[in-house]
Every structure is written in C-alpha cells, then in structure tokens.
Amino acid sequence: MRALIRRKAQLVLDDVAEPEAGRGQTLVKSLVCGICGSDLHQLHHLEHVAAAGKRSGLGDWIDPNRDVIFGHEFCAEIIEHGPGSTSKLKPGQRVVSMPFVMAGGKAEWVGISNHVPGAFAERFLLSEDFLLPVPNGLPSEHAALVEPLAVGAHAVAESGITRDAIAMIIGCGPVGLALIAALKVAGHEPIVACDFSPARRAAAEKMGAHVVIDPSKDDPHARWETLGAAPTLLEQMKWAAAGRASKPSVVFECAGAPGLIQRIIDGAPPKTRIVVVGACMQPDTIEPVIALNKQIELRFVLAYTAGEFAATLHNLAEGHIDGAPLVTDIVSLESAAEAFNRLSTPGADVKILVRPGS
C-alpha cells in the first residue's frame, strides 16, 4: 500500500507492506487525517523528541533512524477485524480511536512508531476495543478533529478553572482553538484569545472567543483591569483595601514559543495560573523570583483521557463544537509533504487534513 514515510528526516511516498490485523486488532482504511504540529516537529527533530521521551521516562520508545509513518488525528473505516473478534462494529463503519494499538503485548502509538503505520497510509491497524463509531451525520473531516479537540478538553479539565475566572488563550493555532472550543462548551466567559495571524484570530472568533487581540497592536496584558482583574500586586492591595473584587486569571500558553512563559509571568496578574499546553521544544528561561513574588502556578498538561476523547466526539456530533473553522485545506497523500512545508511557516493555514485514500 501507499504511505507517506518519514525516512532520514524527509517525507517520501513509497509502498510499504500491507498491515494484517492480529487478534484484538482491526484493519481500517484511512479516510482523512490531520497534520499535527508534533508531526511537523518530529519530521525535523525526531532525535530530540526521542531523547526527551527517554529522559521523561519512556525508555527507548522510537528509533529516529528507522521509518516512521505519521498520522494520529484520523477518521477511518473498518475493513476487517482480526481473528476471534467480538466487536459489534461492522466493516464499512466509520470509526475514530485514541491513537494507540495493542501490538506484541504492548501499546504502540499510532502515528509515531517504528512498528505500526500511522494514518498517513492507505490502511492501518487499531485495537478493536478502542474503536468509537462516528455518529451518522458527522462528516469524516470533522470526526478527524476529535483528537486535537480532546487536547483542549483535557487542558480545561486540568486547569481547574472556576466560573468567575478570566481565560486568556495565547496562540490560536489548532491547540488554542481547541481550548476555545472546550471553554465555550463549558459555557465559560470571558474567553480572551491572542494571535498575530489575522486568519487565526478570525478562527478564534468563529470558535467562540469573546475578546480577540492582535498582540502586534495591543498588549494583551494591558487588558486585565478592563477584564476585571487587579493587574499588579500594588493594584491588588488597593482593590482589596477598597473592597473591590478581583477576578482570578488563567492563561493557556498554546504557542510553545521560547520566552513566552516568562512574558506571561511578567504580564499576568498575581496568582495567575498558567496552563502550558504548547510544547516549547528547547530549554527556556524563567525568573523564579518574579514567579514567587506573584505566586504564579504553572501546570504542564498533555494529551487527554479516554473519557475526554469520547465526550469530545459527542460534542462534535451534537453540534456543540463546530470544527469547521479549524480546517483550512484538505489535500491528497501526494500533496501532503508540500502541506507540511506550508505549515512550517504558518500564515493563512490552521489545520490541513490529508485524504490518504486513492
């Protein structure tokens, strides 16, 4: 079958062996799959990602010198179950799944593995126990967004944000938009979104942000007082003395740019909780004394739970989340490598989907 392969830090289209469903596995046809920021990063820096994973306690989980087929934000169609299947889902059924498959007695990541293909291949394997049927009426292009959108649901859950808090989203790429979607579903207000890109600001507004800021024109941290939070320690004392309530503040760092965490520590009100969702891949500098003075909290969050994944699919199917503003293009497997290039300099693009089928 045809697949888009990462080989020696390049993307190449090549034929690979047809996967075969073992016991507990299901062979699926890849209908559509989004390109994730992590795919982009892993294309060029898989050595770093492998080393960071090892340092994080994952062991020798991937060999960057061997082929990898990316693709973990997929909607697929069941072709056939492996031997001894007890699944009620029939061939032809559209499905999504968390990007894991049990193989050789352990969980392999689908989309970042030397052993199993990801969804940038015509066909790939999933575990039948993890399959979730795509409800009728939900287009495959939107079902494929469940994975990145679940990241937002998880970050909001882990943030512990209270109803009275001001939520500020820094960076409105797919992760930031997923945050806005999750906050909107939770009925949160206000949602304040910041991005340099006009296209991403427009998408943020469509996803439900109440205030949208262009940081090249307005400092988002100049807004705190208007939004209802005492912006500095001195103001906090004055407000407290005057019996004026100050709203809590939660900032979601969704850009992963170096230096950004400290800029938020500098600009955010005292006691701000900063939820770091964007992955800054290089070492970064913070100034603990400023964070101490302001009693800042930093929560680093990742991925999602099975429950959050299923709830996000439900929210897409019920129309509580409209995935349309995320998708800015859909391309064939032949054009996928070029789409990776386009995304490496984000401009008008937010999420590009790939249709691996012929």
Next chain:
Amino acid sequence: MRALIRRKAQLVLDDVAEPEAGRGQTLVKSLVCGICGSDLHQLHHLEHVAAAGKRSGLGDWIDPNRDVIFGHEFCAEIIEHGPGSTSKLKPGQRVVSMPFVMAGGKAEWVGISNHVPGAFAERFLLSEDFLLPVPNGLPSEHAALVEPLAVGAHAVAESGITRDAIAMIIGCGPVGLALIAALKVAGHEPIVACDFSPARRAAAEKMGAHVVIDPSKDDPHARWETLGAAPTLLEQMKWAAAGRASKPSVVFECAGAPGLIQRIIDGAPPKTRIVVVGACMQPDTIEPVIALNKQIELRFVLAYTAGEFAATLHNLAEGHIDGAPLVTDIVSLESAAEAFNRLSTPGADVKILVRPGS
C-alpha cells in the same frame, strides 16, 4: 538608639533617630530577631530585589541607595502605644506581629523599608491592630521563629498535598525545616528530607522528617519506588496494567539553587507537584517539553496569611512545633554583621538569632 544599618551594601552599627509611635502604632523593644536568608541576599543584592519587586508590580517600593534596617523575624516587648490607642495589651507584654506597620496611610514592611526601622534596632514600630501576645511559657527565642515557620504552614496549605502523598523536601535550611514542621503538625507521613549539610540533616530529623537523605551519597530520586510511587512514565504504565497503586508525589524546593527546578522535573515521578518556596534570584533554565511529557505542576508560593501566622504561634505555644532545632546561635547586635558573614557560607549554622537590646 543603636541599630544595624544596611548602608551602601555594608552593615554598619550606628545611632539613628528614636522612633515615635503615631496613631494606631505601638513602640516596641526588640527582644530577639532572626537573620533571614532574604536579609542576606538583600544586603548584597538589594538593587536586584528592588527591580524584581518593581517588575512584580510593587512599584518603587524601596531605594537601595538609602539606609535600611533589616529584621522581620522578631519577638518584641511593648513600650508604649501611640495616641488614641484602644489596645488591651499593656506595656511590658511580649508580642509578635506580621512584619507590617501602617505608616502614612500605607503598609510599610518592617525589616525592608526606607521609612521605618526593622527589628535589628533597639526599638521599632508596629501597628497595634496586628499585635499578637506571646503566650506565657513560650521563650522569646522561639516566639521569634513564628515568622519563618509560618512560611512553612503557608507552603503546605498552598501545596494542596493529600494524605496519601509522599512529601519530599529539597534543602533543609530554615525554610525546609519550617516545611517539615508544618507537615509534621498536619500529621503527614512520609516526610523525606534532603540536604548536603550534616547539621541540617540532623535538624531535619529532630523536626520530624521520617527519611533523611544525603544527596552527595544517595540520589533522592532513586527512592521513589521504595517510597511507593511509580518513578517513570514506563513504570507508571506497568503499575497501572498490574493494578498496583502509585502514590502522588509533592516536592518542596526549599534551596533556591539555579538548575534545581529542572533537576526535580527530571528526577521526580510523572504528575509530581513541585512547590517552589526557595527563591532562586537569578534567571533559571527549565525544559518545558520534559515538564509537559511528565505533566508536572509548579506552584510558586510566598509568605503566609494572618491566619497561618496566628496558627503557627499557637502551635509553638502548645508544643506542637519545637523550634529548638532551628536555632544554632544567638548573638548581640555588635556581632550580627559577623553572623551575616557566617551564614553566607552555610555549614553548621541554621538560624542565628540577634538580641538587639543592650
């Protein structure tokens, strides 16, 4: 009156004007006052501290070129109240107070101000509303520890630590020992304490640590599995698959050494909460991708509430906390500058108290 003055980054003994209690203020005699790590740092680097405070939203709160009299960990004796006093506390009564005094309509820090003296002077001013009487039987030398010990009570409260969690204290100076005291009062177990200094490890044991580690001989992060926590992501998955419970982990960073936060991120189990209590005064490097992979949480905490301060005094008076292991020397005002020098290379010393009275 005599006072120890910070003047041009030096400590000098000099005569200064006698303070006079205004309305709402109380003139007190300084009985005993501890030297804090922040005094030490501010002696040499007040410009940095002033700038960091300004950047943290405190405005122009101190002029490093003008005289400052340190001393904010005090036990004092009431000399006289200012005009119109309604205080029930009589002259001769021993008192402690949070280190603030209302002066000229605003709160001045006692011990770090250009306008009011700290407790390294024979006499100083407090606000009569903030005075707490020292219960009979509590020696002044132990009452003076209420301020640093309240820092521990606050850090434990802000940590949100649960009963089942493993508490690890990195650095057993006065801050680390205060943490151990507060965890002990809360009935927490196990308390694991780490310090390179034998004297500080001995103090940690006396304060109630259950496990004491010399990091020059044993890597504290090699202990997690024995303590009951899955130490890595891979182990976490294995434990989960085997139905083996993993205890939560909370690490209190009480040393403030550069690079230490990242070393804890590297060594601690996934989902560890790191409570930063030690003030690293210089920019520090973290690697967000490792923190993300491990879903680490960083809480920067500072100071205490009025309730925590009062509760700590109560715990000292009732014998729930024994301050004795903290105090390694008591010196006169004449020897205080030399005691500052000794503390700048911590060895056998933990907390040195100063008796400013003649």
